[in-house]
Amino acid sequence: MQPxxxxxxxxxxxTIILFxxxxxxxxxxxxxxxxxxxxxxxxxxxxxxAWVGMLGFMVAAISGVTYLLKGDHKxxxxxxxxxxxxxxxxxxxxxxxxIWARGSWGTWWTWDPRLTSAAIVELLYxxxxxxxxxxxxxxxxxxxxxxYAILSFISVPLTxxxxxxxxxxHPVIIGSGAAGAEGSFDMSxxxxxxxxxxxxxxxxxxxxxxxxxxxLGRLAEMAENLRLKVLS
Amino acid sequence: xxxxxxxEQQPIRRSPFQGAGRFFHSLTAIIWKDLAxxxxxxxxxxxxxxxxxxxxxxxxxxxxxxxxxxxxxxAGVLWVTFAFAGTIGLNRSMAMEKDRGCLDGLLLAPVxxxxxxxxxxxxxxxxxxxxxxxxLPVYSVLYGVNLFKPGLILVILLGSIGYVAVGTxxxxxxxxxxxxxxxxxxxLFPLVIPVMIAAVKASTGYLQGMELIDIRPxxxxxxxxxxxxxxxxxxxFDYIVEE
Numbered sequence: 001m002q003p004x005x006x007x008x009x010x011x012x013x014x015t016i017i018l019f020x021x022x023x024x025x026x027x028x029x030x031x032x033x034x035x036x037x038x039x040x041x042x043x044x045x046x047x048x049x050a051w052v053g054m055l056g057f058m059v060a061a062i063s064g065v066t067y068l069l070k071g072d073h074k075x076x077x078x079x080x081x082x083x084x085x086x087x088x089x090x091x092x093x094x095x096x097x098x099i100w101a102r103g104s105w106g107t108w109w110t111w112d113p114r115l116t117s118a119a120i121v122e123l124l125y126x127x128x129x130x131x132x133x134x135x136x137x138x139x140x141x142x143x144x145x146x147x148y149a150i151l152s153f154i155s156v157p158l159t160x161x162x163x164x165x166x167x168x169x170h171p172v173i174i175g176s177g178a179a180g181a182e183g184s185f186d187m188s189x190x191x192x193x194x195x196x197x198x199x200x201x202x203x204x205x206x207x208x209x210x211x212x213x214x215x216l217g218r219l220a221e222m223a224e225n226l227r228l229k230v231l232s
Numbered sequence: 233x234x235x236x237x238x239x240e241q242q243p244i245r246r247s248p249f250q251g252a253g254r255f256f257h258s259l260t261a262i263i264w265k266d267l268a269x270x271x272x273x274x275x276x277x278x279x280x281x282x283x284x285x286x287x288x289x290x291x292x293x294x295x296x297x298x299x300x301x302x303x304x305x306x307a308g309v310l311w312v313t314f315a316f317a318g319t320i321g322l323n324r325s326m327a328m329e330k331d332r333g334c335l336d337g338l339l340l341a342p343v344x345x346x347x348x349x350x351x352x353x354x355x356x357x358x359x360x361x362x363x364x365x366x367x368l369p370v371y372s373v374l375y376g377v378n379l380f381k382p383g384l385i386l387v388i389l390l391g392s393i394g395y396v397a398v399g400t401x402x403x404x405x406x407x408x409x410x411x412x413x414x415x416x417x418x419x420l421f422p423l424v425i426p427v428m429i430a431a432v433k434a435s436t437g438y439l440q441g442m443e444l445i446d447i448r449p450x451x452x453x454x455x456x457x458x459x460x461x462x463x464x465x466x467x468x469f470d471y472i473v474e475e
Contacts, residue, residue, distance in 0.1 A: 068471050117425075124422040131419060134409030144405050147468045151398075151423060154464065158426040158457055165433075165449045 008211055015201075015208040022194075022201040030194040039103030042096050044194055048202035049093035050118075054156075055206060056086025057125070061153035064146035076142035077217035078210075079149055080132070085209050087125050089202075094118050117159045124152045138224065258343035262351025266325065267358065276324050280363045284317040288371065302375055307435035310371065310379075311391070311428055314364060318395055319417045321359050325352065326403040327412065339473055349469040353400040360392050383438035383447070390454040391431035394461060398423050401465040404472050430454045 026044045033040035059082040067075035097115070098108050109115065128148055135141035187195065270276050291309045295301055329335040329352075338348050368388075372379045399420055406416040434450035436442075 068468070120422050120425050127415075127418045127422060130411070130415060131405070131409065134406075134411045134415055136410070140408060143471050143474065144408065147405065147471060148419070150468065151401075151461075151464065154460065155423050155426065158453070158460070162426045162429045162453060165453070 004215075008208075008215075011204075011208050011211065015204045018201045018204055022198050025194045025197055030191050031188060033191075036104050039100055042100045044198040045202075046093055046096040046100060047195065048198040049089045049096060051199055052202045052206045053086045053090030053093055053121075055203065056082040056089070056210075057121075057149075057153050057156065059210075060086070060149040064149040064153075067142060067146040068150075073138070073142060073221065076145065077214055077221065079146060081210055081213035081217050083125055083128055083149065085206060085213060087122070087129075089206070090118070090122055090125075094122065113162075114160075117162075120159055121152075121156055124155070128152065138221075255344055255347055258341075258347040259351050259354070262338070262343075262348060263355050263358070266352070266355035269328075270359070276321055276328075277359055277362060279324070280317045280321045280359065281366060283320050284313050284363055284367050285370070287313045287316050288367070288374075297375065302377065303440070304436070306371075306375075306377060306379075306439055307432045310367070310435065311432050313367060314360070314388075314392070315395065315421070315424070315428065317363055317367075318360050318392075318399060319420060321363070322356055322396075322399040322403040322420075323406075323413055323416050325356055325359070326400075326407040330407045335473070345470045345473065346466050348473070349400065349404075349465060352404075353396055353465075356400050357392060357396045360396055361389075364388055364392065377439075379439075381438050384435055387431055387434045387438060387451070387454070390451070390458060391427055394427040394454060394458045395424055397458060397462045397465055398427075401461075401469065401472070404469070408472075426453060426457050430457070 022044075026041050030041065030044065032038065060079040063075040063079040063082065066072075067079065094115075097118070101110065101115075102108050128145065131148055132141055132145050135144060288309065291297065291312070295305060295309070297305070297309070329338070339345075368379045371377070399416075402419045402423070403416055406412045406419055409415055430450040430453040434447050434454065437447035437450065
């Protein structure tokens with residue numbers, strides 16, 4: 001096992017500092033939203049979490065394609081790592097969205113198409129873990145896992161499109177929103193800065209966690225190989 | 233005396249460009265194999281059909297399908313029924329190949345791998361369409377709704393193609409796992425949600441006599457989904473069955 005790379009230690013520290021700064025910005029720098037009040041502050045991390053979720057699912061799909069082309073197990077480890085992290089972050093996005101919805105729409109959950117599709121995406125990747133669990137042979141697991149990661153990532157935009165055709169009440173902060181959206185607001189400069197900063201910070205968090213998870217994945221692979229060697 | 237194995241001496245005729253005729257021939261052979269097996273055993277179609285009727289029966293009690301409710305939920309009931317019956321068919325059709333070692337035989341045969349996928353998919357599509365053509369008149373008679381509208385038939389065709397294209401691919405993945413019977417619906421349903429939404433919406437549109445311009449986006453979505461997933465299945469199927 002290689003010792004922890006120095007660059008990773010540096011990344012750890014930078015990420016922690018950035019994260020504390022982001023929390024500070026959300027609570028003290030960003031102005032209070034006039035209509036919704038404090039609960040609007042969840043927005044910064046809510047979107048950042050969803051962003052990390054999508055980023056990871058994309059990374060997994062790309063490494064899935066690369067695995068199928070190259071057949072190098074490294075890409076399987078990366079794909080699994082990305083989906084594991086993103087699964088958690090996307091879940092946090094759903095929970096934080098729920099908290100925001102309670103304050104803004106007055107309910108924890110509505111069957112609004114966008115919420116529904118977020119839940120579908122989460123279930124899609126839950127199925128990914130179940131699929132991997134059912135496969136014992138490492139090569140087969142990697143191959144089929146990669147294919148499922150690709151398939152699900154392609155279905156995500158289609159799911160979202162089927163929602164755009166639906167009328168949605170979810171506000172669209174970036175770009176033009178639907179006329180019926182509730183809880184929409186215009187961002188002031190400070191809000192926008194906080195928002196962009198949160199996105200960048202969460203990308204750092206993602207990169208840092210991904211690196212750790214890949215190292216863990218390598219260890220798991222080594223352990224599995226040892227186990228197979230002992231058994232045979 | 234030295235015996236040289238003849239098989240190795242002969243040049244194996246496996247040109248990458250086998251021609252469309254050859255492909256079509258192996259495709260029809262695989263479809264025919266599935267149909268012939270089904271004609272003899274009838275286990276797949278009969279279980280799909282009985283299951284579909286049971287689902288409709290349960291819906292009848294669960295939703296209290298009176299005239300008012302029917303106007304809005306008919307499309308939903310139909311598509312849930314098709315989806316559930318479809319998983320039974322997909323599961324069975326792939327498990328049959330795996331259990332009796334037929335899949336290995338198919339893979340050993342000198343045919344294009346994609347011919348196997350398309351053969352299985354078209355076979356599954358035929359079974360699903362057969363079930364649907366029986367369910368539709370039964371539903372029409374039971375509830376006194378006229379379901380025979382050309383638009384609805386088109387939607388059912390497009391929806392079934394998308395469902396089967398993804399379903400065949402996923403069932404060939406699920407069949408290799410330990411928990412295969414349980415796993416297929418878990419893998420399949422979140423992936424075919426766009427098909428389900430679009431198909432239900434378009435069917436409702438046709439049943440309620442909505443303008444074509446309102447139904448159009450859903451039809452487009454169905455077609456886009458079909459094309460994308462057939463293309464992807466074509467590309468990745470090789471990797472699934474690889475040993």
